[in-house]
Amino acid sequence: MDTAGHSEATAHRGLELTPFRGLRYDPDRVGSLAAVTSPPYDVVVRPDGLLHLESADPYNIVRLILPQAATPTARDEQAARTLRRWLAEGILTPDPEPGLYVYEQRADDGLLQRGVIGALRLPEPGDRSVLPHEDVMHHVVAERAALMRATSANFEPLLLTYRGDSAPNPTSTTVERAAERPPLLATTTEDGYRHRLWSITGPEEIARVRSDLSRHQALIADGHHRWATYHDLRAEHPSPSPWDYGLVLLVDTARYPLRVRAIHRLLHDLPVGDALTALKGHFHVRRVDAPLDEALATLAEAAEGGNAFLLAGDGAFHLVDRPDPELLSRTVPTDRPEAWRTLDATVLHSTLLAHLWHVPEDSAAHISYIHDTAATVEKAERDGGTAVLLHPVREEVVRDLARQGVTMPRKSTSFGPKPASGLVLRTLDL
Known part of the structure; x- marks a missing residue:
């Protein structure tokens, strides 16, 4: 999303994506990777979908992203206890070294989406390197903030999009090369989507991706409430700290167009x-x-x-x-x-x-x-x-309004496919 020709209000310093030590399920300790994943928290249709996922596997990620208890405080404390227990038992284990992650989704109808997961530095006020396009509900932001505060973790990556160069670029080249290697994990969820994940840990590869992304501006495709939560929590912690960053998936829609649904x-x-x-x-x-x-x-x-x-x-x-x-x-x-x-x-x-x-x-x-x-x-x-x-609203309408700094009414669009929750997590304690 280039800003040439736009006003100073759309100026940005670019995207700063940072490697992190991903927290992932040990496939030997769970029934299957598919059984522990979930759609994003706001897509789970309550109560039917929640109960279905909880019964799919005792370690399903919904026990962290949508804990169930009598009060909000009890829910957050329960999620924190669950996370600590799963870490102690080795259900979730940190990767040995920091990296960026290439994430792929495929469907039988020909859909192929690939992107890069990393910890994104939150822009300072006035920096429009990341553009929201929807209003948020403050009680949802407060709910997500309480959960992240209690667990010190980002359980689900936001979905951000940017427009890369039409010709091969350092990020797309790195993504395609990673996809040629054996993946860290591969699973097919019950919706028929096939998911694969790779890590990028080489300093030169990481440097090329970071340098390339620093030239771009992104649109929040999914996760406005979590984005607002990231900012609220950063304000609570003196910088520098892990709270200066939030977990995101960046997809180049010049190469992998998203689908927009209502x-x-x-x-x-x-x-x-x-x-x-x-x-x-x-x-x-x-x-x-x-x-x-x-x-x-x-x-x-x-x-x-x-x-x-x-x-x-x-x-x-x-x-x-x-x-x-x-x-x-x-x-x-x-x-x-x-x-x-x-x-x-x-x-x-x-x-x-x-x-x-x-x-x-x-x-x-x-x-x-x-x-x-x-x-x-x-x-x-x-x-x-x-x-x-x-x-559905056309994607170009969403982008044009976001560039003008105009937010749409809350829950106006659903970009997808959304990343499955539970494939890679970020805990701030690492």
Whole structure:
């Protein structure tokens, strides 16, 4: 992501990626590497997904990233005890020397993604070498900070993207060469993704990668809450310290484009009938009697012409589009660029949630953010709530707004594939 031609506000000092001693599962001590991994903490669909992962293996990483206890303090203390026990028992063992890690994901549909995992120095205020693109929920940041504070560990790498040179560059060359060697680990998770991990420990290789990355600017693709957590925790510790760094996966999307999906909303206390009634006279609404895939295709077609949403929860789908322009002018803030004002997520939060449905977006008791489309619909139908399905935002829109310093509404996008949790951890005590 070059900054030539942009204002001084987008100036940056580049990415400083540092080797670390990765903490990894001993494959001889667990049932299988696949059984101890998990999606990122915010993708695990509670409670079903959490219970499934906990039962998959007694050492599944969810016992660290989503500990279960009666109070938040008890949960964090439990995670810290679990980590100490697993270290003492050799379930998790540190690699013998610091390194960067090349991480690969493959899928049967032809997807191939490779990137570099390392400890990234957190930019100073005013340094825009890492660009966020979404707002965060402060209670989630506080929750993640308490967990990291109690465990002194980064359990999951953030997903960052950058645009490398089109021609082979030092980082891409190092990544491709690493992928030709036998991996440290290889496993296939139950979603069908195949994962491989290599370490880069040679001083010359590390130096080439670090020098190359120092020329680039990154976009946070996934992990805004953990990024905010990193910064909060750094502020609590005098520098220099291990808290000056955070665990990240950097992917060059010039070579390995990510996929962008929507994150859907589940409104717990709003039945579909009430939601539709509140839209009368403000949006065009029509029933879509079709399977989920066809309904999503209808949503995609409608989204080409403007804001569109798909409501579910009563056994059918309802296309909501063509909002009243006068309503939007009254409810959508005008202090942001046009590209932000016309986002589906902006209209959803500013107009539908705040103005028509009166649903507080910060309350987990009223709204959940779910990545899996079918799971969102199923939960709405089971619980009597309303599923609000969104169409994905184009990646170029996300990047353009981030470069302007404009953040999108929280949980607007889901970049992927996301790194599996549990393949390599970072403990600050090392």
